[in-house]
Ligand SMILES: O=C(O)C1=C[C@@H](OP(=O)(O)O)[C@@H](O)[C@H](O)C1
């Protein structure tokens with residue numbers, strides 16, 4: 001599976017120009033397509049959800065042309081300017097199959113528009129879209145005479161839409177008011193939004209919400225967008241909306257605001273990791289309900305400021321976030337971002353009234369509970385709430401599954417402020433924010449790594465351990481992990497060439513490194529793993545690709561604050577490709593054989609120089625010749641030949657190099 005490993009983040013700051021709002025982009029596209037005249041849309045979101053809407057509209061005969069002007073830069077997310085030729089109320093294509101992915105903001109409004117407009121359409125989506133309810137919308141549309149059939153499961157997409165039945169027939173009857181339509185709003189507000197946007201295409205009508213209406217601020221986005229296109233919906237009491245007759249008119253040019261839900265990840269990052277982090281594209285005046293996420297951040301102690309078109313967040317003065325207990329119904333998307341924040345807060349947090357999470361990209365309540373627990377949090381998953389108790393011993397490194405949910409992937413990037421995390425299937429962010437991880441990486445400062453590679457007995461272990469001790473950094477003897485795997489396999493009676501079995505052992509290794517000690521399942525094994533037999537076993541298991549894959553995240557998980565010195569054979573080329581300093585440490589094979597000989601004798605282990613030399617030459621050949629991550633000097637690594645220099649000089653040289661490239665230690669007295 002595809003994944004991205006995020007190193008532990010030490011700090012964050014900077015500016016990001018947000019991608020366009022998904023909710024606004026898809027509404028504006030639809031209304032521009034339905035309006036009289038052309039509309040120029042600026043700063044449209046470029047993502048899977050908007051692609052689905054654009055594709056559908058083009059299939060329906062709408063002319064949409066890209067305009068020059070918008071593109072991404074380092075700080076700015078890619079945006080698109082387009083000119084949409086409005087069809088003036090009815091699509092030219094009256095029969096079509098539309099694939100709408102998992103875009104709720106495409107599926108629900110297009111269902112309503114096509115069902116009221118007349119024509120024959122089939123609407124399909126991803127397997128998950130076929131599990132997301134749409135029955136309340138279909139029931140409401142049927143009250144207006146819509147002909148909608150479920151093609152698979154009652155109440156869920158895919159759908160077949162036929163021409164609407166109108167009493168008396170004829171074009172004028174099609175434009176008669178739909179009268180009073182009742183819709184439930186407790187599963188998704190998108191049903192009400194869809195009806196409101198579709199009704200002007202016929203003679204208008206009144207929509208009455210039955211029972212609770214969730215995610216209410218999204219209705220404001222709908223009403224504001226409709227008003228921009230010349231249709232003013234009037235409220236009747238608190239739960240009914242009167243949609244006038246008469247179609248949409250183009251306002252000429254429309255700017256899409258930055259996405260307030262996407263903003264939440266960066267603002268949370270600023271609040272967690274120092275900041276300030278500034279997002280541009282939304283601000284105080286935003287029409288999007290998710291800007292109210294800043295109120296939650298403020299309640300947690302973060303320092304937040306807002307301007308007309310920007311928001312900025314920094315960590316609390318105390319450095320610690322407070323726990324929160326919040327009704328999140330109005331901000332269902334941004335509320336997800338509070339969950340990883342709660343893992344870092346002082347005390348127990350409760351996110352309430354989030355039942356709608358269960359019918360979104362995945363069952364977000366269940367997914368969130370499972371993945372937060374991987375970080376060490378204690379999570380209570382209620383029917384419509386989450387209660388999160390932070391881990392007592394800090395966030396744990398974890399491999400996070402994302403359930404094809406963009407927000408799960410983006411939320412859990414924040415966990416890297418506490419520990420290295422692996423995000424599986426990171427490409428799912430394409431639904432609303434394809435460039436998310438590039439911007440996240442740009443804004444974060446990660447734990448520095450010094451990677452020291454070299455052949456056997458080159459002195460890299462001694463140098464690395466001393467450099468780590470001098471700097472007060474963590475130390476990873478990656479070769480030891482292979483030795484531990486070989487030893488554990490031997491103890492379990494597994495042959496060193498049994499790849500799946502050895503990989504399973506590697507993944508489950510219970511190992512603790514400490515100063516001068518290595519414990520495997522609680523037992524001291526420092527001497528056991530240094531036996532020549534285990535050295536040869538380590539070399540054999542190290543050539544197995546699935547063993548290397550299993551150990552990759554394990555190795556990266558050693559990279560904790562304030563820094564890591566890692567030694568091995570592929571630290572610079574594979575495991576820590578972004579290391580601040582890369583060193584290739586070597587010595588002549590004769591010098592190395594002699595060192596190994598002295599080491600073994602000092603430990604009272606019988607050895608002979610000549611066979612050791614031969615074995616070392618063979619090991620060099622094997623390590624250089626293997627197809628996976630062969631031993632080689634990385635293009636960016638500095639060469640350090642220790643044949644004729646004592647260890648102290650080698651250590652001093654590495655520290656000098658480190659001072660030159662790692663700002664944090666440049667001034668330190670090391
Ligand atoms: O109307 C909209 O643009 C949206 C409404 C919300 O859905 P629900 O109304 O289903 O909660 C939100 O979660 C979704 O991402 C976008």
Ligand SMILES: C=C(OP(=O)(O)O)C(=O)O
Pocket residue numbers: 102103104105333360361407432
């Ligand atoms: C719920 C979401 O999407 P959709 O628009 O598909 O409902 C979301 O983006 O979090």
